[in-house]
Amino acid sequence: MIEQPTMVKICGILEESPGVKTFFFKLNLNFEPGQFVMVWIPLLDEKPFTVSYIQDDLLGISVLKKGGFTNALHSKKIGDTLGIRGPYGRGFSLKSDFNSCVVGGGIGMASLATLVDRLNLAVEEHLGNVTIIQGARTAAEIVYQNRFRDMKLCTEDGTAGIKGTTVDLLRDLLEKQRFRKVYACGPERMLYKVVELCKGRGIECEVSLERYIKCGFGVCGQCDCSGQRVCIDGPVFNREELSRMEDFGKIIITKTGERIIH
Amino acid sequence: MSKINLSVNLCGIQLTNPTILASGILGTTKALLKRVAENGAGAVTIKSISVEPREGHKNPTVITFEAGMLNAVGYSNPGVDAAAREFTNLQDVGVPVIASVIGTQKEDFVRVVEGLSVQKFSAIEIPLSCPHTPGFGLLAGQGTPQATFDITSAVRKTTKLPVFVKLSPNIPEICTIAKAAEDAGADAITAVNSMGPGMIINIEAQKPILSFKVGGVTGDALRPIAVRCVYDLYKAVKIPIIGVGGISTGRHAIEMMMAGASAIGIGTGVYFRGIDVFVKVCEEIRLWMQENGFGTIKSIVGAAHD
Ligand SMILES: Cc1cc2nc3c(=O)[nH]c(=O)nc-3n(C[C@H](O)[C@H](O)[C@H](O)COP(=O)(O)OP(=O)(O)OC[C@H]3O[C@@H](n4cnc5c(N)ncnc54)[C@H](O)[C@@H]3O)c2cc1C
Numbered sequence: 001m002i003e004q005p006t007m008v009k010i011c012g013i014l015e016e017s018p019g020v021k022t023f024f025f026k027l028n029l030n031f032e033p034g035q036f037v038m039v040w041i042p043l044l045d046e047k048p049f050t051v052s053y054i055q056d057d058l059l060g061i062s063v064l065k066k067g068g069f070t071n072a073l074h075s076k077k078i079g080d081t082l083g084i085r086g087p088y089g090r091g092f093s094l095k096s097d098f099n100s101c102v103v104g105g106g107i108g109m110a111s112l113a114t115l116v117d118r119l120n121l122a123v124e125e126h127l128g129n130v131t132i133i134q135g136a137r138t139a140a141e142i143v144y145q146n147r148f149r150d151m152k153l154c155t156e157d158g159t160a161g162i163k164g165t166t167v168d169l170l171r172d173l174l175e176k177q178r179f180r181k182v183y184a185c186g187p188e189r190m191l192y193k194v195v196e197l198c199k200g201r202g203i204e205c206e207v208s209l210e211r212y213i214k215c216g217f218g219v220c221g222q223c224d225c226s227g228q229r230v231c232i233d234g235p236v237f238n239r240e241e242l243s244r245m246e247d248f249g250k251i252i253i254t255k256t257g258e259r260i261i262h
Numbered sequence: 263m264s265k266i267n268l269s270v271n272l273c274g275i276q277l278t279n280p281t282i283l284a285s286g287i288l289g290t291t292k293a294l295l296k297r298v299a300e301n302g303a304g305a306v307t308i309k310s311i312s313v314e315p316r317e318g319h320k321n322p323t324v325i326t327f328e329a330g331m332l333n334a335v336g337y338s339n340p341g342v343d344a345a346a347r348e349f350t351n352l353q354d355v356g357v358p359v360i361a362s363v364i365g366t367q368k369e370d371f372v373r374v375v376e377g378l379s380v381q382k383f384s385a386i387e388i389p390l391s392c393p394h395t396p397g398f399g400l401l402a403g404q405g406t407p408q409a410t411f412d413i414t415s416a417v418r419k420t421t422k423l424p425v426f427v428k429l430s431p432n433i434p435e436i437c438t439i440a441k442a443a444e445d446a447g448a449d450a451i452t453a454v455n456s457m458g459p460g461m462i463i464n465i466e467a468q469k470p471i472l473s474f475k476v477g478g479v480t481g482d483a484l485r486p487i488a489v490r491c492v493y494d495l496y497k498a499v500k501i502p503i504i505g506v507g508g509i510s511t512g513r514h515a516i517e518m519m520m521a522g523a524s525a526i527g528i529g530t531g532v533y534f535r536g537i538d539v540f541v542k543v544c545e546e547i548r549l550w551m552q553e554n555g556f557g558t559i560k561s562i563v564g565a566a567h568d
Pocket residue numbers: 036046047048049050051052061062063064065066067068069070071107110111209210211212213214235
């Protein structure tokens with residue numbers, strides 16, 4: 001684990017969609033799918049991102065343009081530097097020897113990408129099967145289309161895949177196919193419904209949550225979700241844990257620390 | 263084998279053991295307070311609350327190093343109204359809950375204490391000693407004997423709860439300030455807050471890491487200074503002292519109590535030993551007491567004095 005930001009040089013940039021860029025850099029990091037790193041731009045801010053590519057010591061983070069910090073990241077060029085510390089948190093617990101389904105909503109797909117890589121290794125050894133569902137608002141926002149060939153897609157406007165949500169797609173699939181485990185990351189309302197679907201059918205399920213992160217290592221209390229610290233106890237939680245977390249799907253914490261209805 | 267009793271009576275508040283969660287670590291929600299209580303803390307302190315909501319400084323706000331932590335969180339908190347809504351039915355937490363109250367002037371302290379009085383807090387702690395938040399603590403001149411006396415008196419008049427005044431290790435005349443607090447009616451001294459401020463520079467970026475550039479030093483690096491402060495305070499005031507600074511093991515806790523602390527706070531230790539640091543420290547205290555023939559916490563307090 002890297003305690004203090006280590007400066008890395010951006011050595012490649014890949015445009016995944018009009019709003020998402022992946023930044024590649026070299027760093028030796030013991031990263032497990034579902035964990036995250038803190039990315040520092042000196043004098044500006046520091047925010048959490050998952051590692052979405054691992055190719056030996058070449059790592060990538062996929063960044064959706066949202067506000068000030070992600071806009072600043074998007075203006076970075078090859079050769080520019082970033083600070084990285086981590087990895088933090090508890091990732092997914094991989095069950096690669098049976099059929100699983102991976103459900104990504106929007107940029108949530110980034111948190112699932114290295115998980116899919118791992119699961120695909122098992123698929124090559126005929127140990128199990130993996131089905132990927134990706135949902136976005138519109139076709140242009142779909143990411144990793146060349147990387148993962150047989151994704152089941154859905155969009156709100158119907159420009160790619162079915163017109164509908166990832167939850168609709170998953171519900172249909174569950175009628176026809178058996179999965180032992182579902183992994184998901186995306187908007188919390190989607191995650192809530194995914195967990196409900198799995199609960200009803202007795203399917204194992206793990207989802208990755210988002211809360212405002214400050215320290216990243218479990219002391220500041222900013223990312224609480226019903227007594228669980230998303231940064232260190234999570235960000236990945238399983239169905240049983242989530243059933244004890246009343247705030248899941250309902251309440252988030254603002255930057256000041258106020259708990260408000262989601 | 264004698265029976266070991268870890269319980270402590272602090273200003274009339276009964277604690278099952280002397281460990282207290284320090285303010286600013288995990289004290290943001292009631293659910294987290296409860297979790298810390300379940301992990302063995304004898305009492306818990308909420309993150310400091312001001313009149314208005316505050317976003318605090320930008321990230322990085324907390325960074326670790328070999329000997330502790332550097333933080334400039336900047337007192338992010340939801341403000342007194344939201345806090346009064348969050349910390350309801352505090353008996354659910356299972357251990358006494360201490361409210362930490364901050365302000366830029368004494369009227370603010372009074373307003374926050376009044377605002378929180380609708381909930382069942384067991385004590386009020388007023389830190390007059392933050393080294394890295396403009397408008398508060400040391401940066402607002404609250405660390406002088408006069409300001410300490412004025413703010414403590416104002417809070418004293420507002421509440422019947424025990425009042426703890428939290429002091430900075432930076433000030434050479436810490437005993438004078440503690441006496442001012444005692445004279446103004448404080449029931450205990452919490453010593454100490456973070457020291458410094460300090461700075462950590464990333465040499466490749468050629469920039470300080472914290473966005474606020476400087477931050478309070480806590481953890482191991484602070485411990486010898488905190489122990490010395492408590493040792494001096496023990497001789498200077500009659501009211502009990504809550505020793506805070508760099509405690510993460512039972513031996514550290516015993517050292518602090520021997521210096522004169524009646525109870526001890528743990529903050530940074532949550533990082534270095536995990537959220538169950540409280541159970542671990544208690545177990546280590548118990549073992550040490552057993553091996554060394556101490557039966558009560560009281561018999562340890564001040565033992566290092568001539
Ligand atoms: C564990 C985790 C992993 C993440 N991984 C990725 C990723 O791989 N790719 C990606 O594009 N995004 C990821 N995010 C979200 C990303 O951190 C935010 O989009 C980013 O911080 C927005 O910053 P901004 O200044 O551009 O936008 P702002 O305008 O500041 O904020 C937009 C929204 O982003 C969120 N946000 C802002 N600051 C933080 C913060 N410090 N911590 C958490 N959320 C914040 C808030 O919900 C806010 O409403 C992840 C978040 C978490 C918690």
